[in-house]
Amino acid sequence: MNANDSLERGIADVYEREAPQRAPDWVLASVLDTVDKTPQRRVLIPAPWRIHPMNSFAKLAIAAVVVIAIGALGLSVLGPRSPSGVGGQPSASASLRPSPSVSPDPSAPPALSSTFTSTRPAYAISYPTGWKFLPASQPWKSELYFQSPEGDSIYDGQLLDHLFLGIASQPLGGIAGDAWVTGILGGPEGCGEGGSQPITIDGASGRICGGLAALSAADRGYTVRLYTSGDEPWLERYYDSAWFQQVLETMQLRPEDAIDTPASPSASPSS
């Protein structure tokens, strides 16, 4: 037996001796109690690449390609409307126009009369009156979800994670903008390049696929996700792709102002 074997066996012995056999019962009880009150996360945009262990070179190459952002834009005061309001119900597209001429139909989404200016992903966007927002506090590196610290969330204060917009951005890291966009739309939540449509937002080109948009501006990639919960199927009648594009058209990109370093613990304003 050599010195290494001796040391390694010693480590294993110490661990075996020190490891407790059981956790105190209250630990599990406390966990289950907390779980009862804790909702699970709704994934908006899973990390486009399953980050399997890889060497540094591969990691660097892939990191340049991936990214995602999500934000959230929400809805407001839509009480649980019945999707069966067929007779006399205005069409979804008609009710989605946030122009001043929109009728005060309670089923219509609020007008996009508020503006959120993001300092981290760096953009400005109009969102429905009454919605709330939670800005990102960290660079976007992994999966985005409702109120993820890595993306902005703009959401309805009542519906919360049942209806929201998620917005995030990241440096392209040398990756071509088109490739980055394709990578985002080719992820699990996307529909690939074939099923997407080209869009231009604030002069930046990208693609949109249902409630997921990705675009590149300067050396930065942006992603915007409109999430409507399957638990509330009626939402899709109002917050559809036409509404989503309407929101996107208000976006002003400011890639030169983006922040890619973690926030200090003290800064995190929320509406």
Added chain:
Amino acid sequence: MQTELVDRARRGDREAFGVLAGGAVDRLYAIARLILRDTELAEDATQDALVRAWRDLPTLRDAERFDAWLYRLIVRSCTDIGRRRRRWRAEVRIVVREPAESDRASELADRDQLERGLRRLTDAQQAILVLHFYVGLSPGEAADALHIPVGTAKSRLHYAIDALRVAIAADERTPVGTKREGRMA
């Protein structure tokens, strides 16, 4: 069986999650205790990891990777909790190994020395040692659990053992009565 439970829990079934948590809590607690070397912190880390597991389960795409995923969560919780406590770094963060001295340290290491040496390692070093020597994961499996490249796991394991060896050597040089714990609350 576990895969089915994971699938159910991922869809929001709290009862299924309770079964999974009940089956994992002792193992996670032991891992946390060995990494953090503190009972109360280990309890906190175990709770934190299991609550994270519940909250983030919908993001786990492969139910068969549940165990590795749990290991990652407990290590992350230990890292977060360990970071909160102030840590006093002893003068054992030696980069250059001294072969003769290190080998001698290995040969002479006893349990007390090992325990003192382990206290001086970083949480990341503790984690790789615990996963390898206590849980029994291979470097590849530990890499999967920690979500790091296999090469990184191997080198981290190597340097952790080296750091332990150096810590033991430093411990031997420290006069009796002046040995320090290496940490403060």
